[in-house]
């Protein structure tokens with residue numbers, strides 16, 4: 001269905017266009033949420049990089065870029081997910097930070 005190469009339906013054209021061209025999709029896409037990491041003065045840069053690699057599947061290079069963005073701009077997006085996955089990522093981030101006694105803050109907002 002998301003094939004960018006598919007041809008548009010043609011009214012009166014090849015067969016099924018008349019029935020399908022006004023049909024609504026039956027399944028709504030779930031709303032997506034941005035997971036945001038906030039800067040602070042105490043959490044070590046290296047910890048943030050390792051967290052981004054571990055919990056958000058980033059490469060070392062990407063994690064360093066995102067960490068530096070957060071460090072200089074105040075916050076940044078770690079990923080965009082359906083609500084329940086975003087909630088899990090936030091919880092895992094806060095758990096890992098607290099376990100290591102860092103004050104790192106993480107939140108989510110509708111994308």
Ligand code: TYC
Nearest residue numbers: 038039040043044045070071
């Ligand atoms: N500002 C922190 C430092 O200088 C590094 C840091 C980056 C902390 C990103 C949190 O979300 C963060 N050690």
